[in-house]
């Protein structure tokens with residue numbers, strides 16, 4: 206694909222097809238991670254006039270597509286900044302969705318000669334990277350922050366106002382579940398190993414796979430119902446809960462001195478593992494501050510590491526008991 | 532892992548839950564912070580805004596970036612929370628995001 210801003214206006218539509226859906230699926234599970242971008246530059250959505258609104262977004266295909274698909278039947282300009290294919294929120298944090306890039310895009314596309322309006326509508330989550338008053342100083346355009354979510358754009362465009370609701374990030378079931386594929390992606394090689402283990406290693410293979418999937422999918426879904434304030438602690442609780450049926454099965458149907466040690470080892474290891482998965486979720490929400498994450502790391506990593514070590518030691522004891530060495 | 536924990540500065544005991552600082556004296560009541568904060572930390576006020584729910588702040592830095600009178604300071608730094616975890620586990624205090632993250 207060509208690099209840099211396109212100088213010509215590009216055309217786009219609000220309808221997404223199977224090609225986009227395929228691209229989104231790949232992006233979510235991490236296939237071709239660098240490839241999910243659109244050419245940075247100015248797009249005509251529908252048939253905008255010189256007075257149609259100008260909406261700014263990132264050149265990550267998921268961000269771009271979320272924007273245009275939220276505007277069926279509308280005519281607008283879309284200015285895609287060159288964020289190197291990173292979403293608005295993360296790019297704003299890094300500054301690639303930022304004041305400088307915005308000024309560069311305005312200049313590179315010669316926006317001022319193509320539209321009459323002098324307002325740029327930015328997604329609110331781009332605000333950590335953009336300084337509205339600096340943009341004002343740097344070009345003829347002024348920045349307005351639109352709603353957090355693209356789905357609220359039609360209402361915003363009609364009224365010109367954002368409600369408190371539209372300005373606030375939320376963490377509903379849907380918002381939490383989109384985090385799950387991110388986790389799958391982070392652990393994808395481990396997942397392959399686990400699936401193999403689940404097929405070939407009796408009992409323990411399925412146990413580890415079930416617990417990991419539980420951590421990735423059930424954890425975000427059940428989050429508000431799990432006790433505790435910190436995500437790590439809630440992960441640990443879920444780990445304890447999910448191990449219990451396996452442990453009960455062992456206690457009921459297995460016999461031998463090793464069973465108690467085996468059950469104890471599983472509890473330790475799985476509580477530590479899900480605590481760790483929970484800790485990682487801390488990083489992917491728009492809720493935890495850096496100070497908060499830091500605090501959580503310091504509060505929980507020693508516990509998680511300690512439990513993992515203890516669990517490892519107990520596993521050795523279990524093996525020894527099972528083999529009759531003790 | 533443990534070495535990393537030693538090198539990185541732990542948060543001070545009893546320190547504020549985050550680094551958000553508001554200097555009401557400088558506020559001109561322009562309302563930008565009310566617009567950009569994704570957690571409704573600031574609330575409208577008569578002559579200046581109020582820092583109403585400081586505990587909800589997640590240090591994104593949007594308010595500081597967009598306050599034209601420098602009334603807000605917050606240590607937002609680079610890197611998302613996921614990167615902090617990675618840096619901490621690798622034993623580095625400085626947080627960097629690779630090209631690969633955030634997708």
Ligand code: SF4
Nearest residue numbers: 568588589591592594
């Ligand atoms: S740093 Fe972000 S979350 Fe905190 S008060 Fe400012 S805008 Fe709100």
Ligand code: SF4
Nearest residue numbers: 558559561562564598
């Ligand atoms: S952005 Fe700054 S000057 Fe404007 S209302 Fe907020 S604190 Fe006051």
